[in-house]
Amino acid sequence: MNAKLDSGVTTRPVTRQTYDEVLVPTYAPAAMIPVRGAGLDVWDQEGKHYLDFTSGIAVSSLGHCNPVLVDAMTRQINTVWHLGNGYTNEPVLRLGAALTEATFADRAFFCNSGAEANEAALKLARKYAHEKFGPHKSRIVSCYASFHGRTLFTVSVGGQSKYTEGFEPLPPQINHINYNDIASARAAIGDDVAAVIVEPIQGEGGVIPGDIDFLKTLRELCDQTGALLVFDEVQSGVGRTGALYDYMNVGITPDILTSAKALGNGYPIGAMLTTEAIAQHLNVGSHGTTYGGNPLATTVALNVIEQINQPAFLARVRDASARVFAKLEQLAADYPALFAKPRGKGLLIGLPMALEQKGRAKDYTKVAEKLGLMLLIAGPDVVRLAPALIVSDAQIDEADRIMRAAADQFSAG
Ligand SMILES: *Cc1c(COP(=O)(O)O)cnc(C)c1O
Numbered sequence: 001m002n003a004k005l006d007s008g009v010t011t012r013p014v015t016r017q018t019y020d021e022v023l024v025p026t027y028a029p030a031a032m033i034p035v036r037g038a039g040l041d042v043w044d045q046e047g048k049h050y051l052d053f054t055s056g057i058a059v060s061s062l063g064h065c066n067p068v069l070v071d072a073m074t075r076q077i078n079t080v081w082h083l084g085n086g087y088t089n090e091p092v093l094r095l096g097a098a099l100t101e102a103t104f105a106d107r108a109f110f111c112n113s114g115a116e117a118n119e120a121a122l123k124l125a126r127k128y129a130h131e132k133f134g135p136h137k138s139r140i141v142s143c144y145a146s147f148h149g150r151t152l153f154t155v156s157v158g159g160q161s162k163y164t165e166g167f168e169p170l171p172p173q174i175n176h177i178n179y180n181d182i183a184s185a186r187a188a189i190g191d192d193v194a195a196v197i198v199e200p201i202q203g204e205g206g207v208i209p210g211d212i213d214f215l216k217t218l219r220e221l222c223d224q225t226g227a228l229l230v231f232d233e234v235q236s237g238v239g240r241t242g243a244l245y246d247y248m249n250v251g252i253t254p255d256i257l258t259s260a261k262a263l264g265n266g267y268p269i270g271a272m273l274t275t276e277a278i279a280q281h282l283n284v285g286s287h288g289t290t291y292g293g294n295p296l297a298t299t300v301a302l303n304v305i306e307q308i309n310q311p312a313f314l315a316r317v318r319d320a321s322a323r324v325f326a327k328l329e330q331l332a333a334d335y336p337a338l339f340a341k342p343r344g345k346g347l348l349i350g351l352p353m354a355l356e357q358k359g360r361a362k363d364y365t366k367v368a369e370k371l372g373l374m375l376l377i378a379g380p381d382v383v384r385l386a387p388a389l390i391v392s393d394a395q396i397d398e399a400d401r402i403m404r405a406a407a408d409q410f411s412a413g
Contacts, residue, residue, distance in 0.1 A: 014033075015033070015045075016029070016031055016032075016033060030366075030369060032044040032045070032046070032048070032050075032369070033045050034050070037052065037060075037063075037064025037065060038063070038064055038065050039063035039064060039065075039066075039388065039390065040052045040053070040063055040064075040387060040388050040390070040391060040395055041064070042064065042374065048372070049372060050369070050372050050373065050374050051372060051373050051374065051395060051398055051399055051402070052064070052374045052387070052388070053373060053374055053375050053376075053385050053386065053387040053391075053399055054374045054375065054376045054386060054387075055262075055386050055387060055388050056266060057235075057261065057376060057386065058203070058235050058240055058261050058262060058348060058386040059261045059262055059264075059265065059266055060262075060265050060266045060388055061238060061239060061240065061262040061265060061304070061308065061388055061389045061390075062265050062304060062307055062308070062388065062389065062390060063388045063390050064266075064388075066265060066307075066390075068303055068307060069265055069300055069303050069304065072299050072300065072302075072303040073267070073296065073299060073300055075299075076091065076295055076296055076299040077296065079295070080295055081294070081295065081296055082291070082294050082295070082296070083294070083295065084290065085288055085290070085292070085293075088293075089293070089294075089295045089298070090295075091295045091298040091299040091302055092110060092293040092294075092295065092298040094298075094302050095108070095110070095293075095298040095301050095302045095305070096108045096110075098302060098305050098306070098309075099259075099271065099273060099305065100273070102244055102305065102309050103244070103245060103257065103273055104247075104253045104254075104257075104273075104275070105257065105273035105274055105275060106274070106275050106276040106279065107273070107274055107275070107276060107279035108271055108272070108273050109271065109272040109273075109274075109279075109282070109287070109292070110269065110270070110271050110292045110293035110297070110298065111269075111270040111271070111272070111289045111291075111292040112268045112269060112270055112289065112291050112292060112297070113149065113260055113268060113270045114148075114149050114232075114234035114235075114258065114259075114260035114261060114270055115148070115149020115150055115151045115154045115270075116149070116151070116260075116270050116289065116292075117234065117258035117259065117260050117270035117271055117272045118148045118149050118154045118157070118197070118230075118232055118234070118258050119149070119151050119153055119154055120258075120272040120282075120287060121195070121197070121230045121232075121256045121258050121272050121274075122140060122153060122154070122157065122195060122197065122230070123282075123287060124228075124256065124272070124274065124278065124279075124281060124282050124287070125140070125194045125195030125227075125228040125230065125255075125256065126138055126140075126194050126195070127281045127282065127286065128194070128228060128278055128281040129194035129195070129226070129227070129228070130194075131281055132226070132281075133226055136192055137191070137192055137193070137194050137226070137227075138173050138192065138194050139173045139174070139175060139190075139192045139193045139194060140157055140173060140174045140175070140193070140194060140195050140196075140197065141174075141175050141176075141177060141185075141188050141189055141193055141195070141196045141197075141227075142157045142158065142159055142174065142175070142176055142177075142196070142197050142198070143159050143176060143177055143178065143179040143198055143199075143202070143205075144159035144160075144176045144177070144178055144179065145159055145160060145179060145202060145205035145206065145208075145379075146158050146159045146160075146176075146179065146197075146198070146199055146202060146204075146205055146232075147160065147199070147202075147203065147204035147205060148197060148232055148234075149234075150163070152167060152170065152171065153171055155167070156170040156171050156174050157174055157197060159176040160204075160205075175188050179198075179202055179205070179208060179210070179214075180208070180210060180211045180214045181214070182213065182214055182217045185214065185217050185218055185221060186217070186221065189218075189221040189222070189225055189227060190225060191225050191226075193225055193227040194227060194228065195227055195228045195229075195230055195256075196218050196221070196222055196227055196228075196229050196230065197230040197231075197232055198210065198215070198218060198229075198230070198231060198232065199231075199232045199233075199234075199235065199236065200215060200231055200233065200236055200246040200247060200249075200250055200252075201235075201236050201241065201246060201344065201345055201348060203235035203236065203348065203378065203384075204235075204378055204379070205378070205379065206350055206352070206378045206379045206381070206382045207343060207344045207348060207349060207350025207378050207382060207384055208343065208350070209343065209344065209345050210250070212250055212251075212252075215250055215252045216252055219252050219253075219254075222255070228255040228256055228278065229254045229255050229256070230254060230255065230256045230257070230258065231245075231246075231247050231254035231256070231257045231258070232258050233245050233246060233247070233257055233258060233259055234258055234259060234260045234261050234270075235261055235348065236345075236348060237257075237259040237261070237262065237263070238259060238261070238262035238263050238304065238305070238308055239262065239308040239309070239313065239314060239317055239346075239389050240262060240317075240346050240347060240348050240386070240389070241317075241345040241346035241347075241348060242314055242317045242318040242321060242345070242346035242347075243314060243346075244305075244308065244309050244314070245257060245259070246345065249345070255274060255275065255278055256272060256273065256274045256278065257272070257273045257274075258270070258271070258272050258273075259271045259272075259273065262304065262308075263301045263304060263305075264297055264300050264301055264304065265300060265304050267296065267297055267300040267301075268291075268297060269297035269298070269300065269301050271301075308389065313389070316389075317346055317347060317389050318346065320347060320387075320389070320391050320393075320396065321345070321346045321347055321349075323393060323396050324347065324349060324385065324387075324396055324399075325342060325349070327396060327397075327399075327400040327403075328342035328349065328351055328385075329341065329342060331351075331400065331403060331404065331407070332351065334404075335407045335411070336354065337354055337356060337357075337411070338353065338354055338357055338364075338407055338410065338411060339351055339352065339353060339354055339357075339383075339407075340352040340353070340354050340355075347385070347386060347387055347389055347391070348384075348386055349384070349385040349386070350378050350382045350383070350384050350385075351382065351383040351384075351385065352381055352382050352383075353381050353382070353383070358380075358381055359380045359381060360380075360381075361377040361378075361379070361380055361381055361382055361383050362377050362380065363410070364383055364406065364407075364410050365377055365383060367406040367409050367410050368402055368403060368406040370406075371402045371405050371406050371409075372402060373399055373402040373403065373406070375403075385399075387399070
């Protein structure tokens with residue numbers, strides 16, 4: 001065995017406290033450390049079982065260690081890992097073909113995360129606007145409470161000041177409007193706008209579906225001004241809302257679409273999709289990334305798309321969604337002092353805390369976690385559910401049972 005591996009670095013005991021000692025404290029992870037997953041089942045270091053309704057923040061849509069993905073990955077791992085951008089590879093070509101066939105897009109650019117996909121989209125929109133209209137056309141319009149990633153550009157475009165404070169100076173020429181506010185969209189989108197970026201359903205901002213009329217207005221204003229409409233489908237994409245991408249549900253086609261999260265089911269990959277004419281503005285050398293489109297990531301994504309983009313699979317997502325909504329509506333009705341009416345689409349669902357429980361979503365999810373159910377929050381006031389899309393009726397019923405038990409304990413203080 002390799003001497004270095006033999007020295008114990010790979011096997012030394014680690015605990016939640018190790019996190020506080022050696023990692024940069026950007027997160028506040030749960031007390032338990034998950035060590036194994038299969039489907040929606042997760043086990044921690046103590047062997048305790050959890051039902052996972054987080055999917056690693058809407059990522060592992062086909063479940064943990066999905067056997068088809070494990071098999072495809074294992075074969076690719078024994079074939080070739082990485083080649084660099086001086087060479088293309090078969091999986092990336094197949095993935096590009098699959099995604100352009102399945103969507104409005106003619107061209108795909110691959111990277112490693114949602115932030116990078118949005119970074120690529122915004123850079124492309126700027127370059128397109130500058131080359132087509134001139135350097136005055138550079139403004140970016142985005143929505144308050146939106147989330148587009150954590151690079152300095154994408155975090156500035158995201159409309160949450162808590163994520164930009166302390167990182168100034170921020171890139172200029174970025175304006176924010178209220179989500180679903182048509183009047184402020186009309187006021188903000190003028191001839192100097194290069195791009196309007198929007199989540200068709202706001203995820204991190206509290207699981208808020210976009211109004212069709214609002215999204216339609218954005219499309220019209222972009223058409224009138226020559227701005228490009230970017231749909232950030234990093235969270236809403238890859239089957240999560242019951243269509244391959246949510247733009248298909250709302251019937252409004254963007255100029256650029258970004259995808260990540262569930263695209264790799266947990267293996268890092270991001271994608272920017274666009275049309276032929278727009279893609280031509282990112283010519284050789286103008287943008288790139290070392291790992292983008294590498295054979296491992298694209299093999300996983302190809303097999304993810306192959307499994308999810310099936311009419312029967314997407315129909316089941318919509319059926320599962322109806323069952324979760326029915327359960328949550330009943331839960332909110334039975335616990336009106338705790339919860340307000342659920343909202344969302346497909347299996348991206350927000351359960352707002354009642355007014356008198358403002359700011360306590362995290363406290364509630366901690367109780368549920370103790371009882372064996374992993375849940376997310378979307379801001380301080382909203383419990384977020386994003387189970388794997390393969391969730392069974394029995395698992396939905398079990399989650400409902402635990403949420404009720406947690407509600408009882410939470411009410412009891
Ligand atoms: C998670 C998310 C991102 C950022 O993706 P990363 O992979 O974390 O960079 C961007 N946009 C939306 C809508 C997201 O939900």
